Amino acid sequence: MSKRKTMHADDEVPAAVAEREPRPPVEAIRAAAFAQFAERGYPVVTVRDIMKACGLTQGALYNHFKSKDELLHDIIASTQGELERQCQQAVAGAGGDPRAELAAFVRVYVMRHCRLRIEALVANREIGWLDSARVADIRRSRRAIRDIVVTILEHGVERGVFDPPRVDGKHDLKAIAMALLDQCTHVSMWYGPGGDLTEEQMAKLYTDMALRVVGAAPQA
């Protein structure tokens, strides 16, 4: 119940008992907004809807967020930041072999888009409602992720372990990276845990497909 105001240097985090029910209101608002944006879409969800879902009145939103727009940005940015971090980590842990790097990237990316498909869906579907200032850093993060893939492909081609398709004799690694990412991103639009494949199997399938596309034989 305390945890936020007292500043004695020794009770920073109780750590053992993570009492959880009375989530700080800003968390409750985030969660309620996320659920409703996912279900009905940003422009038709009203501030009243969100605040009613956490038992508050509309005006209270503005004690925690400057606007409805900032609230959406907050939700999308945290998802996007976490995704970028996981992708970097996966590639860094692959030991420098382009095949292993691509496989690790696709695996993490697909598993995440299966497991957190609602988060991914909101981030991809609602981004267009952000005003241009706030959309910029989201797009930066997406470009960064695309460039991770492009870099993997470049290394693979340089070392001769990838042989991706050419158009008129030349590679267009950016287009190929976009194709791979589109494919992997949009599993969040149709994958469901009730389907034929588990998340693990999805990751394996998409890894195989990616390796085929870039012209590397599947590993092992």
Next chain:
Amino acid sequence: MSKRKTMHADDEVPAAVAEREPRPPVEAIRAAAFAQFAERGYPVVTVRDIMKACGLTQGALYNHFKSKDELLHDIIASTQGELERQCQQAVAGAGGDPRAELAAFVRVYVMRHCRLRIEALVANREIGWLDSARVADIRRSRRAIRDIVVTILEHGVERGVFDPPRVDGKHDLKAIAMALLDQCTHVSMWYGPGGDLTEEQMAKLYTDMALRVVGAAPQA
């Protein structure tokens, strides 16, 4: 200037001079609505916006459409129907060879999504705003297109000309078809005529990638 009211059996269509300026208002409304939905999104485009863009007042919409919702459905359904028709035609004209069928399908599908990327973008992005009754036939058409791909893959596997990736020893052709379609559909999100590749080159690249994914060597 006439063309719609007189019903003498012999002036059905003047045919030679296709005088074009005063488009029938229903066409003008469709066009204006499409342009604005594409640019700003269905829920924030008002009936007033649409009608002002064709020089009419808001009330006149309801002489031609039952509601704003029906107008959106009309726009999406015509695009979707044309897409389905073109896909069927492309596959039928490929002569029964699964490789040629897949190549023809991807070529037509990608070229269309490059050339008419705005139409595709609207159809994919705004479909969620339709009420459930009207969304049903759009989804039916999408399933039909997916099933075209699944059927091609099945034939290719039966005849031994495709060897798509397996998970735990078994094929999941539906998942692979979805992956291929996601990849091809979403060129409409980033392709632009100012980019590095022409529509032709995009079609070629995506055909190559699809054939690699299903385990067939690129043709000639």
Next chain:
DNA sequence: AAGCCTCCTGAACGACCATTTATATTGGCC
């Protein structure tokens, strides 16, 4: 010329929107 049908306008309807404001309530800290 009269009637009819199609399509338009302009105003009105009732509802709902994001945000701001003035005011009240709370709980920790001196």
Next chain:
DNA sequence: GGCCAATATAAATGGTCGTTCAGGAGGCTT
């Protein structure tokens, strides 16, 4: 106990929304 900051509320602000409807204008048919 009194103060202060944080956070809540209810009401108001100034719009905008999709849709309906009474009335009028123009042309086609008879």
